[in-house]
Amino acid sequence: xxxxxxxxxxxxxxxxxxxxxxxxxxxxxxxxxxxxxxxxxxxxxxxxxxxxxxxxxxxxxxxxxxxxxxxxxxxxxxxxxxxxxxxxxxxxxxxxxxxxxxxxxxxxxxxxxxxxxxxxxxxxxxxxxxxxxxxxxxxxxxxxxxxxxxxxxxxxxxxxxxxxxxxxxxxxxxxxxxxxxxxxxxxxxxxxxxxxxxxxxxxxxxxxxxxxxxxxxxxxxxxxxxxxxxxxxxxxxxxxxxxxxxxxxxxxxxxxxxxxxxxxxxxxxxxxxxxxxxxxxxxxxxxxxxxxxxxxxxxxxxxxxxxxxxxxxxxxxxxxxxxxxxxxxxxxx
Numbered sequence: 001x002x003x004x005x006x007x008x009x010x011x012x013x014x015x016x017x018x019x020x021x022x023x024x025x026x027x028x029x030x031x032x033x034x035x036x037x038x039x040x041x042x043x044x045x046x047x048x049x050x051x052x053x054x055x056x057x058x059x060x061x062x063x064x065x066x067x068x069x070x071x072x073x074x075x076x077x078x079x080x081x082x083x084x085x086x087x088x089x090x091x092x093x094x095x096x097x098x099x100x101x102x103x104x105x106x107x108x109x110x111x112x113x114x115x116x117x118x119x120x121x122x123x124x125x126x127x128x129x130x131x132x133x134x135x136x137x138x139x140x141x142x143x144x145x146x147x148x149x150x151x152x153x154x155x156x157x158x159x160x161x162x163x164x165x166x167x168x169x170x171x172x173x174x175x176x177x178x179x180x181x182x183x184x185x186x187x188x189x190x191x192x193x194x195x196x197x198x199x200x201x202x203x204x205x206x207x208x209x210x211x212x213x214x215x216x217x218x219x220x221x222x223x224x225x226x227x228x229x230x231x232x233x234x235x236x237x238x239x240x241x242x243x244x245x246x247x248x249x250x251x252x253x254x255x256x257x258x259x260x261x262x263x264x265x266x267x268x269x270x271x272x273x274x275x276x277x278x279x280x281x282x283x284x285x286x287x288x289x290x291x292x293x294x295x296x297x298x299x300x301x302x303x304x305x306x307x308x309x310x311x312x313x314x315x316x317x318x319x320x321x322x323x324x325x326x327x328x329x330x331x332x333x
Contacts, residue, residue, distance in 0.1 A: 076130030207255025215240025
């Protein structure tokens with residue numbers, strides 16, 4: 001998409017685009033201001049110029065995400081502001097306006113940088129709370145993975161990208177034999193018949209996310225598509241690079257049960273079980289607030305993380321001076 005495709009600082013269907021913050025093959029994302037509310041939002045655009053089947057599928061996914069988000073409002077689900085269709089410089093676009101989340105990073109990236117087990121379990125509680133809200137509104141996400149779990153500046157998890165979500169009371173347009181989701185995280189039933197999925201399929205994905213992050217790597221990494229599918233369908237998942245903490249093993253094992261009936265039946269049930277484990281001492285308690293540097297801008301984090309260097313150097317020089325002075329007094333006086 002050309003860099004100048006969208007006019008900046010000009011009202012556009014109630015929004016003023018301020019800055020492009022992302023781009024892909026079929027669209028772009030802009031930081032914008034919603035004029036009626038002065039709210040800062042992220043506006044995602046999708047071009048409607050290519051009549052191919054891929055474009056039609058992407059259009060349906062885009063519209064589905066807008067429809068699902070418009071029904072939801074929860075602190076652990078990205079917020080909806082508006083959606084519609086606009087014509088810009090002779091081209092038609094769909095748009096979806098959502099919460100603008102400053103310094104947004106994916107759960108996996110943040111975990112690699114500062115995530116301890118208490119931090120991971122805190123985020124798991126937030127994820128399960130968000131999924132319970134989705135279940136109460138008859139929504140199944142169908143594509144949970146670290147890339148679709150965002151951690152913005154405030155440190156609280158947001159469920160992102162509901163483009164594959166299904167509203168259970170609506171007819172499902174999924175074709176027989178069609179698989180939706182990401183292979184590393186989808187449940188066995190999603191591989192065999194995507195029309196059978198329900199909230200327990202999302203719980204399987206939660207189990208895989210925890211297995212990967214707590215275990216130091218994804219168990220299916222490096223396997224072919226067919227090998228990964230076979231392992232998922234058989235329930236014979238490889239070990240992760242490091243073993244799971246003992247207190248977490250039974251919880252993750254139940255989330256990853258081959259039979260949906262053997263899993264936790266709702267996210268709320270899983271959340272209660274996790275909190276009970278932590279309260280009984282089987283798993284570490286909450287780590288409380290995020291580290292102070294998480295709320296800082298990236299450059300401020302760098303300054304803070306390196307601020308100890310001049311202090312350490314100065315301290316070392318003082319110590320050296322004292323040592324040299326002592327030795328001088330012993331040898332020459």
